[in-house]
Amino acid sequence: MRRRLINSTLAVVLVVIAVFGVSLVIVETRTISSSAQESVDSEAQRLASIVDSRMVGHEKVSTEILQGQIDVSTRYAVIEIPDRATIRIGTRPEGGVIRGTAQGESGERVTVEESRSSVTREVGKTLLIIGAVALLAIVAATLLAVRQANKLVAPLTDLAETAERLGSGDPRPRHKRYAVPELDRVADVLDSSAERIARMLTAERRLAADASHQLRTPLTALSMRLEEITLTDDLDTVKEEATIALTQVERLTDVVERLLTNSRDPRTGSAVTFDLDEVVKQQLEEWRPAYRSSGRAIVRSGKTSLRAVGTPGAVAQVMAALIENSLMHGGGTVAVRTRVTGNQAVIEVTDEGPGVPSDLGARIFERTISGRNSTGIGLAVARDLAEADGGRLEMLQQKPPVFALFLSRDGKGVRPLQEPAPEPEPTIR
Structure with missing residues (x-):
């Protein structure tokens, strides 16, 4: 039973973790991807605003000037200005990228790219945290399941031993309770049964002792009368002794009935x-x-x-x-x-x-x-x-x-x- 309780508790916990864990992973993955896309779009919009402001003021727009406006270690930007050479800032990432585009008021087009590996790393960290939390939940659930199983199984073992003792003729009540209403109810019933059995056994032993004591003398007297009958040939003596013996038999019957009445x-x-x-x-x-x-x-x-x-x-x-x-x-x-x-x-x-x-x-x-x-x-x-x-x-x-x-x-x-x-x-x- 202990194993069943532990397994059932762990099964419930695993189902809950699987349902909520997968849902959480999906939500977090989407959140991280959306956040990365918004960051890249915001970066492209910011660069487009810078280019617009410089072009309106007839200031120079060059790679050297714009290079300090972007983190070239993680991002790559392409600024396309009509009638001018395309400006490229940073190193173009390989593999999958996140791309953000913004259109300026002067007709320029700004494209910012960021490697998708950064999103993958963030998702990995999130998965690691969720996995650690799930592991802690499983460990806690296992400890709780073991504790609850012991709390339930130990009283059942005690109750089984009490029932076995009752069956083996030891009717002593244990008066032990377990702070579990259902189990305490069973313990109450077993203790009540033990007390009733003890009273019944006491009454039976008392009846046997009383019968042995109360019948001893009348049986001895009756035996003596019967012996006298067997030793005499006088018919009158036989009748007299038989009458006395019958009287004693009636007394024996009365003694037995009295003992049975008192036993009830x-x-x-x-x-x-x-x-x-x-x-x-x-x-x-x-x-x-x-x-x-x-x-x-x-x-x-x-x-x-x-x-x-x-x-x-x-x-x-x-x-x-x-x-x-x-x-x-x-x-x-x-x-x-x-x-x-x-x-x-x-x-x-x-x-x-x-x-x-x-x-x-x-x-x-x-x-x-x-x-x-x-x-x-x-x-x-x-x-x-x-x-x-x-x-x-x-x-x-x-x-x-x-x-x-x-x-x-x-x-x-x-x-x-x-x-x-x-x-x-x-x-x-």
Whole structure:
């Protein structure tokens, strides 16, 4: 492209120089020739006037007298006077000549000749000047064309590299502009695309991490139920365990749908008025086997018969994250307490462990922040789930740790639990 820009610019300049240069040469040649002819005619007229004046005064007209009136080195003059000898001044030029003639009042005829070589020399000088100017114009045009080509090609090369980086999975915007409106527009579009791609990749990685974390515990529990089914021949036990397994499958489905919903819009919730006791009871029953196997206990206290506004599946996931966090990082008995404050229902989870380190207190809900070898995702996902339904998740105390989930008790503006929720739009085609 650089070569094309340079060649096109030089072609335009050469055409302009050719058109105007040839025209200028023709005009200058004619001007020089006309000027030389006028000079010779003027010289002939001047000599004729001199001869007239001397003849009127009856003065002598001779070669010696007239020789000083003309430049004999470049011009040749012939004065023809009636009834007198022809007077010749100077040396007659050879080759082409420019001739000027004048007629005097006394009948004399004056002819002045000048070699055309003087005109040729003047034309040559003019051509040399025009050629030098044309050469300077070509050089200047070449430098300008190279500069403009570099100015245009370099941004295009940068934009091509940016597009290649986007295609290779590096969506970092460059925020580089080139003071060319059209190229800056392309750069704006590429930077906007890079930011969108970065957000999409971040959302995909976040969804994968959240799904891996949120599905791990339910899948483990489901696997344990299925193992118990395979190890027993008691039909009643099989039915009981299968019923529990189906419940866990429904929870897994709810977890997946919730994760997909949050991946589209983390603020999109499907809050309903539900029985908080049922969710708390279900979580305690699900986690007691894990605590027993660890030699620990999980207990409940506080107010019962509470109703709250939210998504039961999301609230269950938030409680699961808090209980699992106490199992992994806490110690002693875990206490789940429900209470009411103002128009909010509160679920508190605490344990007898060492608590949250002071350097992590303000950042405990950030992703990848963990006090031990864990993903650091659980509490961040739990807070997102709580906020999606208009609730909030907070750490009330670091030592011993107390985490609290605040849910609204006002059912105004939400759907009743029995009303079926609309099916979510499919996200995979």
